[in-house]
Amino acid sequence: MTIPKQAARRRPGRQLRRRPAPGHTRGSAWADGALLLIGACFLLPLLWLVLGSLDPAAGHGTKVPQQPGLENFAAVLTPELLFRPLWNSLLLSAGTGMVTLAAAVLAAYPLSRYRSRFNTPFMYGILFGTCLPVTAIMVPVYGLFVQLRLLDSLPATVLFLAATSLPMAIWMTRNFMDAVPLALEEAAWVDGASRLAALRSIVLPLMRPGLGVVFIFVFIQAWGNFFVPFVLLLSEARQPAAVSIFSFFGQHGAVAYGQLAAFSILYSIPVLALYVIVARGSGNALALAGAVRG
């Protein structure tokens, strides 16, 4: 098989099959049309969000603003409406990301480096954990939090969110760790480094892109999660943007659609940006995460 070198490097795998398929030209025009139609259907609901945010007189309908302006953004750019909820979202998501990553790295190390009868059942147990419908356990979690007096506590909510994302994180982290050759570590041991020192100075730096993917993935999920903070965090001062946007919708939504759209966009931008970073850097890792996710 002769593939131009550059093309092969840019997109391995895919380029192989992009060879002119039989009947390519006619088939491709047809495929283009069908795809564009589907794509338009997917874009329509999003269009409302963008146009509505720029239209001070926005309603439910999608229309080009008569007098486009940034009034909606100005109206929601207040500490109470926007900054505090976003700050809470950041605390919640970053906290969840860090707790998850720390626990996942620690757990992944023995699972990746030692051979034991314990590994396979544990990994399958973990995978089973990813299958658990998290919304189903929210009512019992609420009951548990009431009994333990953990309701309305940000750290407790972080720990719960970390637990829900741990199965996927452990699974991914172990795969990334498996890819770091043991020989590198052994060289460090010969030089007198302890296992922990070797983990910190050799293994983790080599896994940095992978760890970044895991962190961002957990962060995105926590940032977008509505149901968990909706049930577990009661006071307005602690609620993240996902919940405060919902209350805003309940209180002002019926009149201020433009502001709702502007709020939604400002709240969505961070995760969209993070997704682009991950997808650019390692599309494969994300596909892998997606394939494993429950």
Add this chain to the structure above:
Amino acid sequence: MAANHRTRQLLRYLPVLPAVLLLLVFLAGPVLWAFHSSLTNAGLTGRYARNPEWVGLQNYQRLLQDPVFPLSLALTVLFVAGSAIVGQNVLGLALAVLMRRARPVVSATVGTAVVAAWVLPEIVAAFAAYAFFSRDGTLNQLLGQFGAAETDWLYTVPMAAVILANIWRGTAFSMLVYRAALDGVPAELTEAAHMDGAGPWQRLAFITLPVIRGSIATNLMLVTLQTLAVFTLIWVMTAGGPANGSTTLPVLAYQEAFKFGDIGYGTAVASVLILIGAVFGAAYLRLLRERKP
């Protein structure tokens, strides 16, 4: 010596402990707690909030008599079958197949639009879907161009609206899975079939689909599990209404527990949902094991 070896073995696994503790306290704990409190009359407030009483299987008996429960179960099956098994799965496959034939620019653009709906925070996606289907929303605007009368979709056909919304929201996942799967189909196979005179549909049905059947099974399992747990989308769009017309099991569990304050009954509903999830999860693990060489 042997004991020494065992201790060392255990010590090696010490780093797993934080993760195991988190999983036990916050995942396994609530599951056991759910089964336990579904056998009590725990309340949200009042006397039975702090000191629930043991009522045995009473909640489950009530479940069987409650007309809303079978309805909710049926709606959940409809929601999963319509939006996940048929909708996301078939549309995702169709997108992946089309993307291989279309021009790269087109497939990249459309791929971005599909993924955008998936990456957005769920509450934002839910608002966008709500606005789209509401009385003066985009859908009616579009249909109005063709002279159709205004319909309140969320009121007259709530299930159709939430199913379409969930297809819009979740198809990206299936699309990504199938794009990766199709990349793994050897080109020689389809080319050989083409030489033998097989048309595009025949190549898809007799070559491509059998080769990727493992991915299809995995994807079906995962989208089923994800869709089973959907709450926010339905809650924002219809809140389970009108008259329980879109109350799937997660919404029912939430309503019973928090709206009607009956934690015991709500956890009974949640327990049923957990069991359904566990059955699908076990089936998924079996599938993965079989696929392993």
